[in-house]
Amino acid sequence: MFSIHSAxxxxxxxxxxxxxxxxxxxxxxxxxxxxxxxxVTLPDASGPTHGLTALRVVCATLMLxxxxxxxxxxxxxxxxxxxxxxxxxxxxxxAIATPASYVFFGVLTYMAGSQIPDxxxxxxxxxxxxxVICAMNGNEGQRRHVxxxxxxxFAHGVCGxxxxxxxxxxxxxxxxxIFSVQLHSEIMEFGRxxxxxxxxxxxxxxxxxxxxxxxxxxxxxxSEAAADRYRTFQVASGAFMALFILxxxxxxxxxxxxxxxxxxxxxxATGEPAGLIHDSWNIRxxxxxxxxxxxxxxHLLSGLRVVLIAHxxxxxxxxxxxxxxxxxxxxxxxxxxxxxSGLHLN
Ligand code: HEM
Numbered sequence: 001m002f003s004i005h006s007a008x009x010x011x012x013x014x015x016x017x018x019x020x021x022x023x024x025x026x027x028x029x030x031x032x033x034x035x036x037x038x039x040v041t042l043p044d045a046s047g048p049t050h051g052l053t054a055l056r057v058v059c060a061t062l063m064l065x066x067x068x069x070x071x072x073x074x075x076x077x078x079x080x081x082x083x084x085x086x087x088x089x090x091x092x093x094x095a096i097a098t099p100a101s102y103v104f105f106g107v108l109t110y111m112a113g114s115q116i117p118d119x120x121x122x123x124x125x126x127x128x129x130x131x132v133i134c135a136m137n138g139n140e141g142q143r144r145h146v147x148x149x150x151x152x153x154f155a156h157g158v159c160g161x162x163x164x165x166x167x168x169x170x171x172x173x174x175x176x177x178i179f180s181v182q183l184h185s186e187i188m189e190f191g192r193x194x195x196x197x198x199x200x201x202x203x204x205x206x207x208x209x210x211x212x213x214x215x216x217x218x219x220x221x222x223s224e225a226a227a228d229r230y231r232t233f234q235v236a237s238g239a240f241m242a243l244f245i246l247x248x249x250x251x252x253x254x255x256x257x258x259x260x261x262x263x264x265x266x267x268x269a270t271g272e273p274a275g276l277i278h279d280s281w282n283i284r285x286x287x288x289x290x291x292x293x294x295x296x297x298x299h300l301l302s303g304l305r306v307v308l309i310a311h312x313x314x315x316x317x318x319x320x321x322x323x324x325x326x327x328x329x330x331x332x333x334x335x336x337x338x339x340x341s342g343l344h345l346n
Contacts, residue, residue, distance in 0.1 A: 015085025016134045018077050022088070022095040023130025025070045027123040029098045030284070032070075034119060036063035037280045067287050071096045071240065078223070079232035087137040089223050091130075096236050097243035099287040104247030106284060107255050148221035156214040157303060163207050164300050166195055171293055174269075175332055177339030180346040181266050184339075188265070208249065212242045230322070234302035237295040244292040270340050277341055289340065290333045297329035298322075 039060035040052065052060075077083065077092040094101075106118050114121070169191055177184040194200050215238045222235045256264045266272075269289075271282035301322050308318040 015083055015088025015137050018080070018083055018085070018088040019091050019130055019134050019137060022074050022077060022092045023126050023133075025073050026095045026098045027126040027130075029067060029070045030102060030119040030122055032063050032067040033283050033287075034280070036060050036067070037278075037283050039063065041278060041280075064286070067099070068291070070098050071291060074098075075233070075236050078236050079226065079229055081226045083226060085137055086224050087133060089226070090220075091133050093219060093223055093236060093239040094243075097240045099284070099291050100240060100244040100247050103284050103288045104243065104250065106281065107247065107251050111255060111259055148218050152214055152217060156211065156218060157307070159207055159210050159214070160300070160303060163204075163211050166204055166207075167296050167300070169195075171296065171332065171336070174293070174336045175339070177266065178335050178343065178345055179339075180344050183346075184266055205249070205253075208245050212245050215242050230302065230305065230319070234299065234306070237299035237302065240291060240295040241299055244288070244295070247288075248292070275342060276337075286337060286341075290337050293336055294329050294333045297332065298326050301325040301329070 039056045042056065074092040074095040078089050078096065083089055102118070102122065105122060109116075109118055109121070173184060173187045173191060176187050195204050219235050219239055219242070222231060226232075227235065252264050256262050256268055262268060270276055271279055271285060274282055276282050276286050304325075305318045305322045308321070309315055
């Protein structure tokens with residue numbers, strides 16, 4: 001019987017099946033969001049109301065869950081010990097970031113004035129890229145043993161600690177949205193005095209870009225061969241973050257502040273007035289933000305785990321901390337997304 005597991009175990013023409021699974025999963029991602037949107041906005045037979053029936057809620061939830069499942073399939077492929085092909089592993093790492101790259105893509109096509117709906121160019125592009133990568137995979141040359149430079153790892157870690165100060169403040173700032181938009185705005189105003197200051201902003205941008213570039217180099221090294229599941233997760237969450245940060249900074253600095261000339265406040269982040277849930281474009285922001293926060297927090301946890309183990313903490317203690325932190329990160333994502341979708345406790 002066919003299963004993804006057996007597909008990967010089968011001598012997959014040097015990973016070509018894995019490449020196809022990644023390409024197809026990324027290609028269908030926007031269709032799942034379209035399905036979600038269809039179920040939440042479908043007019044009732046009795047008239048064009050927005051009342052949701054239980055069946056439609058179940059179907060919409062299923063669509064959204066499947067959309068969240070796409071990065072997980074690719075995470076599983078990237079970490080499969082049977083997968084020999086570095087090309088297929090790296091392709092899966094790119095596909096993990098599908099929610100982030102689909103937002104990045106959508107902003108770029110909007111700015112380019114494209115009249116073609118994103119799904120119609122996105123899906124064929126992934127299938128085409130998948131077939132090209134498959135062809136390249138057949139020509140995968142002699143494997144070189146690439147090791148991540150310890151200097152680069154150190155620099156990525158030190159710079160990452162600086163970046164994490166901003167990221168943790170920023171995530172906390174968005175979590176405050178669960179109480180009220182006003183509280184969120186007051187905290188943001190307070191933080192802006194530092195991170196949007198003459199010195200703070202260029203420093204933050206430089207640190208983020210350094211993290212992305214050094215991170216890509218580290219991903220390249222670590223993805224040469226299969227790694228244990230913690231390392232795979234660290235590399236995969238880093239791959240998501242690289243695309244998330246580039247796309248997010250393009251949205252904030254280029255699209256909103258320069259191109260549209262609008263403030264980058266709560267309204268901008270939540271796609272007001274339509275909001276995240278009921279707009280066919282904005283719905284892509286939901287998995288994008290949720291996974292952006294989740295992978296950022298768990299990437300930091302993965303780095304912390306490595307540092308703790310290197311300094312003598314027993315592996316099982318560090319692992320337990322990682323799992324507890326991971327569960328907490330999931331909870332923080334839910335809180336942020338509830339707030340951004342309109343649920344406020346005040
Ligand atoms: C729920 C998730 C997130 C939302 C809704 C969000 C939204 C925003 C908004 C509205 C701004 C503009 C801030 C301002 O004008 O003061 C911003 C800026 C920024 N965000 Fe996020 N963000 C999220 C997650 C993240 C994460 C996880 C990271 C980093 C890993 C990040 C990195 C940045 C950076 C570097 C800036 C530029 C800061 C600046 O304005 O100078 N964001 N984000």
